[in-house]
Amino acid sequence: MGSLDVFFNPKVVAIIGASETPGFGMFTTQYLLNSEFKVFPVHIRREEVFGHKAYRNIREIPETVDLAIIIVPTSQVLKAVEDSIEKGVKGIIIESAGFAETGREDFRNIQQQIAELAKESGVRIIGPNCLGISNVHNKFTSAETDFTNVRKGNISIVAQSGVLGNIILDWAFYEGIGFSKVITLGNKLDVDEVDCLEYLRDDETTRVICLYLEEIRDRTRFLEVARTVVPKKPILVVKSGRTAFGARAARSHTASIAGNDQLYDALFKQAGIIRAEDFYEMFDFAKGFSMQPLPKGNRVAIITASGSLGILASDEVEKQGLTLSHLSEQTLIAMRKNAPDWVSLKNPVDIGPAQLEMINDCIKALLQDEGVDALLWIQIIPERVAKMLGLPLPGRLAYKYGTQAGKPVIVNTFGSPWMKELLHQKLDKYGIPITISIQNAVKIIARMLQYQRMRLKFDKI
Amino acid sequence: MGSLDVFFNPKVVAIIGASETPGFGMFTTQYLLNSEFKVFPVHIRREEVFGHKAYRNIREIPETVDLAIIIVPTSQVLKAVEDSIEKGVKGIIIESAGFAETGREDFRNIQQQIAELAKESGVRIIGPNCLGISNVHNKFTSAETDFTNVRKGNISIVAQSGVLGNIILDWAFYEGIGFSKVITLGNKLDVDEVDCLEYLRDDETTRVICLYLEEIRDRTRFLEVARTVVPKKPILVVKSGRTAFGARAARSHTASIAGNDQLYDALFKQAGIIRAEDFYEMFDFAKGFSMQPLPKGNRVAIITASGSLGILASDEVEKQGLTLSHLSEQTLIAMRKNAPDWVSLKNPVDIGPAQLEMINDCIKALLQDEGVDALLWIQIIPERVAKMLGLPLPGRLAYKYGTQAGKPVIVNTFGSPWMKELLHQKLDKYGIPITISIQNAVKIIARMLQYQRMRLKFDKI
Numbered sequence: 001m002g003s004l005d006v007f008f009n010p011k012v013v014a015i016i017g018a019s020e021t022p023g024f025g026m027f028t029t030q031y032l033l034n035s036e037f038k039v040f041p042v043h044i045r046r047e048e049v050f051g052h053k054a055y056r057n058i059r060e061i062p063e064t065v066d067l068a069i070i071i072v073p074t075s076q077v078l079k080a081v082e083d084s085i086e087k088g089v090k091g092i093i094i095e096s097a098g099f100a101e102t103g104r105e106d107f108r109n110i111q112q113q114i115a116e117l118a119k120e121s122g123v124r125i126i127g128p129n130c131l132g133i134s135n136v137h138n139k140f141t142s143a144e145t146d147f148t149n150v151r152k153g154n155i156s157i158v159a160q161s162g163v164l165g166n167i168i169l170d171w172a173f174y175e176g177i178g179f180s181k182v183i184t185l186g187n188k189l190d191v192d193e194v195d196c197l198e199y200l201r202d203d204e205t206t207r208v209i210c211l212y213l214e215e216i217r218d219r220t221r222f223l224e225v226a227r228t229v230v231p232k233k234p235i236l237v238v239k240s241g242r243t244a245f246g247a248r249a250a251r252s253h254t255a256s257i258a259g260n261d262q263l264y265d266a267l268f269k270q271a272g273i274i275r276a277e278d279f280y281e282m283f284d285f286a287k288g289f290s291m292q293p294l295p296k297g298n299r300v301a302i303i304t305a306s307g308s309l310g311i312l313a314s315d316e317v318e319k320q321g322l323t324l325s326h327l328s329e330q331t332l333i334a335m336r337k338n339a340p341d342w343v344s345l346k347n348p349v350d351i352g353p354a355q356l357e358m359i360n361d362c363i364k365a366l367l368q369d370e371g372v373d374a375l376l377w378i379q380i381i382p383e384r385v386a387k388m389l390g391l392p393l394p395g396r397l398a399y400k401y402g403t404q405a406g407k408p409v410i411v412n413t414f415g416s417p418w419m420k421e422l423l424h425q426k427l428d429k430y431g432i433p434i435t436i437s438i439q440n441a442v443k444i445i446a447r448m449l450q451y452q453r454m455r456l457k458f459d460k461i
Numbered sequence: 462m463g464s465l466d467v468f469f470n471p472k473v474v475a476i477i478g479a480s481e482t483p484g485f486g487m488f489t490t491q492y493l494l495n496s497e498f499k500v501f502p503v504h505i506r507r508e509e510v511f512g513h514k515a516y517r518n519i520r521e522i523p524e525t526v527d528l529a530i531i532i533v534p535t536s537q538v539l540k541a542v543e544d545s546i547e548k549g550v551k552g553i554i555i556e557s558a559g560f561a562e563t564g565r566e567d568f569r570n571i572q573q574q575i576a577e578l579a580k581e582s583g584v585r586i587i588g589p590n591c592l593g594i595s596n597v598h599n600k601f602t603s604a605e606t607d608f609t610n611v612r613k614g615n616i617s618i619v620a621q622s623g624v625l626g627n628i629i630l631d632w633a634f635y636e637g638i639g640f641s642k643v644i645t646l647g648n649k650l651d652v653d654e655v656d657c658l659e660y661l662r663d664d665e666t667t668r669v670i671c672l673y674l675e676e677i678r679d680r681t682r683f684l685e686v687a688r689t690v691v692p693k694k695p696i697l698v699v700k701s702g703r704t705a706f707g708a709r710a711a712r713s714h715t716a717s718i719a720g721n722d723q724l725y726d727a728l729f730k731q732a733g734i735i736r737a738e739d740f741y742e743m744f745d746f747a748k749g750f751s752m753q754p755l756p757k758g759n760r761v762a763i764i765t766a767s768g769s770l771g772i773l774a775s776d777e778v779e780k781q782g783l784t785l786s787h788l789s790e791q792t793l794i795a796m797r798k799n800a801p802d803w804v805s806l807k808n809p810v811d812i813g814p815a816q817l818e819m820i821n822d823c824i825k826a827l828l829q830d831e832g833v834d835a836l837l838w839i840q841i842i843p844e845r846v847a848k849m850l851g852l853p854l855p856g857r858l859a860y861k862y863g864t865q866a867g868k869p870v871i872v873n874t875f876g877s878p879w880m881k882e883l884l885h886q887k888l889d890k891y892g893i894p895i896t897i898s899i900q901n902a903v904k905i906i907a908r909m910l911q912y913q914r915m916r917l918k919f920d921k922i
Contacts, residue, residue, distance in 0.1 A: 022849060022850060023814075024814055027845065027846075074803070097803050097813075098802065098803040101805075102803065102805075144843065144845075144846075146844075146845050149844070149877075159769075160769070161767070161768055161769035162767075162768075163767040163768075163769050163770060163841065163875070164769075166843040167767065167841050167842075167843060167875050167876050168875070170843060170844045170876050170877040170880065171875060171876050171877055173877065174877055174878055212769060214769070214772065238773075240769060240772040240773050240776060241772055241776065242776045242780075243775070243776045243778075243779035243780060244779060245775040245776065245778055245779040245784075245785050246772050246773070246775040246776035246779065248775070248807075249768075249771050249772040249775040249807075249809050250772050252768075252805040252807050252811065253768035253769065253771070253772060253805075253811065254768070277900070278773065278898070278899065278900060279875070280897075280898070306622070306623075306624040306628065307622055307623075307624075307710075307713075307714035307715070308620075308621070308622035308624050308625075308673060308675070308701060308714065309624060310710050310714070311675065311701040311702055311707050311710040311711050311714060312699075312701050312707070312739065314704070314706040314707040314709070314710040315701060315702070315703045315704045315706065315707035317704075317706055318704035318705060318706040318707065319703075319704060323706075324706050341559065342535070342558050342559040342563065344562075344563075344713040344714075346709075346710075346713050348710055350713065350714065352558075353484075353485055380624065380628050381628075382605065382627040382628060382631060383607075383610070383631045384488065384605070384607050385488075385605075388483060389483060414624070414628050414629070414632060414740070415628050415631050415632050416610075416631040416632055416634065416635055417635055417878055417882075419631065421878075436741075437739070437741070438739065439738070439739060
């Protein structure tokens with residue numbers, strides 16, 4: 001079987017069904033034709049597309065083509081695949097929908113025919129019913145990705161749904177999350193999550209893998225491959241279709257047979273994969289893994305400007321099997337230095353409105369305390385107070401002492417969009433993850449520790 | 462015991478410890494002195510505060526004063542309370558911290574002495590260690606509330622933590638949430654959550670009550686009073702200190718003894734109170750209760766532009782004991798009218814990129830379907846597509862048919878801050894709640910139904 005590399009680093013691309021009309025496919029056509037990639041538009045009637053000479057058929061292109069992107073109506077897809085294979089491509093992305101997911105026998109048969117063509121020819125096919133891929137590092141995309149609003153990074157996504165190919169990227173930009181490769185799989189007639197795991201395992205720009213799945217067909221192979229990935233990099237997963245209603249909905253979406261959820265839970269556990277409840281949780285976990293060192297133990301120090309959030313965090317610490325650090329005498333003395341009398345220096349350290357005076361002392365002392373394995377920093381302040389007095393956000397300090405000690409720092413906040421944006425401005429550059437959920441803030445530390453322990457176990461085998 | 466009304470509608474107010482210096486108390490002083498309320502600054506040294514004549518002692522004010530706000534250092538609080546009582550006030554708010562929550566015997570004793578003064582005199586006292594109150598309708602506040610960034614509405618908050626008096630309000634403005642009264646209780650030496658529940662039960666501008674509690678001292682009285690409130694309006698609660706770590710943190714925050722969490726669960730259940738896991742969940746529930754009619758049954762219709770979010774929503778529908786509506790033939794015909802072939806018209810109705818053509822037909826038909834008790838509308842679209850083609854957001858239509866049929870409509874979204882802001886611009890005016898959590902979107906419907914059924918049961922008694 002061919003490598004997936006053709007999808008991420010194609011030399012010559014044909015867009016079959018290249019479109020100038022507003023609607024699906026237009027952005028991809030427009031972007032790629034004006035990019036540095038060598039791209040030929042194919043259209044059954046048009047002479048030109050966005051000023052570029054168009055070809056009636058991929059076979060008429062006077063060069064070797066290694067990747068075909070197909071966005072024609074359903075009825076024309078089979079022919080386009082046949083032509084592409086004849087042309088000698090190595091990879092095909094079928095974005096068109098209307099196959100097995102419709103539940104109709106005739107459409108399912110066409111999908112089956114295409115699958116057989118892939119098998120016979122060795123040409124790799126992604127889709128149908130998907131957005132294909134984006135490679136954020138070289139800026140190649142079949143998924144209408146707007147790279148001016150996507151950060152480069154080390155998180156890769158493999159998803160059986162288009163929403164992770166665009167909407168999540170729109171959102172992630174403001175979350176300080178950076179990506180390497182994004183793959184949407186759709187109905188998975190050929191390329192599936194296992195192929196992608198294998199590829200991303202060996203991909204140097206990928207440090208964390210996020211999966212969204214509606215089904216896994218070959219669980220044995222999935223388990224086998226996943227167990228070769230996890231020792232190298234963490235895999236996070238959202239698996240939907242957990243209930244009968246959800247399973248039925250998955251069938252209409254990507255023709256998936258969702259299957260028994262408890263079996264999936266067991267499978268993920270066996271494979272060392274970390275399961276998340278929803279996309280927010282998965283990407284909160286990914287932030288931690290992507291940006292921070294793994295904790296070496298379960299002792300958490302909390303510094304907070306809100307007593308109630310400190311309590312809710314403490315509840316979650318216990319729920320997640322972590323513990324609150326016992327702070328050393330030295331740490332207490334260092335934090336007391338600029339502290340008003342009323343401040344409680346127990347852990348959680350509740351500095352309330354004294355954050356301007358105390359935050360630097362606290363961050364440094366807590367990260368240097370040998371009884372601390374991870375720091376949770378709850379940063380809240382009323383917007384008008386921040387606007388008047390400024391915002392104490394010693395990101396560089398936290399970065400410095402966190403890195404020195406090899407301890408993760410996670411920031412939690414609550415507040416207006418203005419506050420959140422300001423936090424990102426000040427902390428993103430130091431790779432300090434920000435989450436708005438206090439539960440997720442604690443869970444990030446718990447999952448990173450879980451992964452750290454799992455990896456040690458793998459090392460021993 | 463005196464009524465709490467003096468806190469929300471005071472005639473003459475004294476600020477003891479009125480402050481011009483940036484820091485705690487300054488905003489309240491500045492705002493109230495420049496407001497239409499009659500307010501006298503009290504300061505031991507100053508002649509003037511913000512250009513207003515200051516008095517050395519509340520007793521020197523040449524008028525009857527009914528409310529004193531105390532923001533002096535801890536050591537001066539007892540004397541200020543004695544003076545205020547002598548002056549004949551009906552209510553006192555003590556914002557100063559440094560009492561029982563320090564864990565120190567001497568400070569706890571002072572708090573106890575003040576509590577006894579309250580009891581003897583009948584003067585009601587809120588605090589210490591709190592921000593006091595805000596009345597969003599008449600714009601009176603002791604909590605530094607910036608009313609230019611708070612919406613009037615029908616949700617009232619009773620909270621044992623300051624964060625709900627300011628940070629949550631900063632945030633809520635952008636969430637389309639409107640408030641009536643906000644009360645932060647701190648250490649609760651006199652006024653507690655039960656007093657507030659009684660007051661808000663009979664408050665005409667309050668439709669939903671949100672509680673944040675670290676402890677309930679008198680559970681019998683709480684249960685008694687809550688059971689008189691719930692038939693009239695829903696009570697939502699976040700109770701922290703659920704674990705040993707959380708309980709210990711609560712002691713340092715408001716001197717609370719958090720107690721056994723299972724007992725609290727049972728208590729809330731008995732009282733008909735709806736418990737939330739965190740602030741986001743509580744205020745998502747509050748949005749539903751505040752803006753929408755209660756569902757009459759458990760049949761949910763889902764319209765979605767994202768297949769995967771439709772599946773995750775379906776999973777949550779089943780988890781919450783709700784069911785997916787079986788759509789009538791008439792509804793299917795109406796939705797088919799402008800639909801492309803590939804659209805799946807099962808429930809969840811997955812309209813994908815066809816939302817521009819179909820959304821109006823779908824919303825109208827689904828809300829008119831007799832098999833539908835509630836509509837979940839999952840609204841997502843890539844930002845650049847929305848910017849190019851416009852965003853189909855028929856809020857007026859959803860409002861019209863939702864109101865006509867007496868069915869709740871809940872919107873869920875995922876995306877960039879730009880998208881979220883646009884949704885609020887278009888939907889807030891129709892009172893359609895927006896949540897970014899797909900789980901919470903479904904839970905809102907479930908909790909509203911739970912309340913509806915509970916209320917019917919109360920009616921029968």
